[in-house]
Amino acid sequence: MFFLIVLLSACQKNGREDAEATAKEFLGALKEQDIGKMTALYPEVSNIEIFYASDTSYIEESFQLPKELIQVNAVSKYVNEEGEQETHMIVLFLQKPVGKYTSSYVILDSFGLCSAESYPHYQFARNTGCITEEEQLTDQQSIRQLKIAKDLLFFYAKQLYQELEENVQIVRSTIQEQDSDQAKGHALVQNNSDYTLPDLRYIIVYYNDKDQEIGNEGGWVTQEALPSGKAIQFEFTTNFNQEAATAAFKLDFDLDLILQFVLEDDIYTGNEYHQYVSKEYVDI
Numbered sequence: 001m002f003f004l005i006v007l008l009s010a011c012q013k014n015g016r017e018d019a020e021a022t023a024k025e026f027l028g029a030l031k032e033q034d035i036g037k038m039t040a041l042y043p044e045v046s047n048i049e050i051f052y053a054s055d056t057s058y059i060e061e062s063f064q065l066p067k068e069l070i071q072v073n074a075v076s077k078y079v080n081e082e083g084e085q086e087t088h089m090i091v092l093f094l095q096k097p098v099g100k101y102t103s104s105y106v107i108l109d110s111f112g113l114c115s116a117e118s119y120p121h122y123q124f125a126r127n128t129g130c131i132t133e134e135e136q137l138t139d140q141q142s143i144r145q146l147k148i149a150k151d152l153l154f155f156y157a158k159q160l161y162q163e164l165e166e167n168v169q170i171v172r173s174t175i176q177e178q179d180s181d182q183a184k185g186h187a188l189v190q191n192n193s194d195y196t197l198p199d200l201r202y203i204i205v206y207y208n209d210k211d212q213e214i215g216n217e218g219g220w221v222t223q224e225a226l227p228s229g230k231a232i233q234f235e236f237t238t239n240f241n242q243e244a245a246t247a248a249f250k251l252d253f254d255l256d257l258i259l260q261f262v263l264e265d266d267i268y269t270g271n272e273y274h275q276y277v278s279k280e281y282v283d284i
Contacts, residue, residue, distance in 0.1 A: 015105075016062040019070040019094040022105040026092065027057040027074055030113075042092075042107035047143045050118045052088050053078045070094045070105065076112075088112050093138075114139035116146060124263050125149035129273035152276050156262045161253060167193040170202070170249045171231075183238050187249060189221050190231045195261060198225045201252040204238050209245040218252060 022041060029037035031054050038045050045051075057076040065071050072092045079085050091111040097104070116122055116131070116139075125131045130149040137145065173187035191197060203218040221234045 016064065016070055016072075019105045020059050020062050020072055022094060022107065023059060023062075023072040023074060023092045026107060027054065027059075027076070027090070030054045030076075031057065042110070044109065044140055045107075045113075048114045048139060050115045051113050051139075052076065052086075052090075052115050054088075054090075055079055057090070065093070068095055069108070109141075110139045111136075112139070114142055116142045119146055121146065121149050121153050121263060124153055127268040127270065128152060128276075129270040132270075148273065148277070152272065153259065153262055155276070157255070157258050160258050160262060161255075164193055164195070164197075164253050164258070165251075167191070168197065168200075168226075168251060168253075170251065173249055181239065184236070186233055186235045188231055188233045189226065189251070191226045191228055194228050196225050196227045197253075198257070199223055199254070200226050201254075202234075202236070203250050203252050204236070205248050205250060207246045207248070211246075221251070 026038060026041045029041065030051075033053075054076040055078050057074050060073045060075055062073070063071045070093070072094060074090045074092065076088045076090050077085055078088070089112050092107050093109045093111075094105040094107050097106050119125075122131070125146055126133075128149065130145045130152065131137065131142065168189065168191050170187050171190045173185060175183055175185040187202070189200070189202075200221040201218050202221050203216050205216045206214050208214050217238055219236055219238075222232055226232050
């Protein structure tokens, strides 16, 4: 029995040494920003779009975990653009490749490598409950939750786009002058949405006698802001299309602006994520 315990301890020590060697190789690739080598050692690292850089690093300790996993803790240091040194603890979880008789290890997951806070929709993920302060997420778990948050962001953006189409409309338009080359007139836009809209544009779309779009051109409704509940009149001049049978106005809602509205909205309760994944809105 004593011999068996000693033998198992030796195997565990050798396993940790092999795992630490793989971790050290990965940290070296991280310093060099060698994405190919990083991916070879940690295939799922390709899911991480924004991660902490590293100038120097060293392994602090390693542990044997259940299911033949090995945890390697490392300290990484980096001098940022302000010349200040940042220190991060990076935890790597390693395992022998399944079905391969080799002493080398592969990294399955990590903690402290992904800079989740740097993702533009991170705060939205926090506000909607996709990521909570109480949860200790690994990097791959964080990336999964950030992906769901991004899907949720576009889901809400689509809803807002439809809301703007319904509540911000050109309610009247009049042609004052028209000749063979140009048409001039004015139109009235009513904003019945809950949002103040800056830099609102319009588009005039031309159709042939088969209701096929044959061209369009646009201009500014206003380059200032159209407050919620207000209306604004604007003048337009358009090159008249001789092949057009009909023409129609539509408003151009900037997708980037809509995404910004959704990102910065302060109405979130923190339950939006659970409603989203509970199939109330969509099946994930």
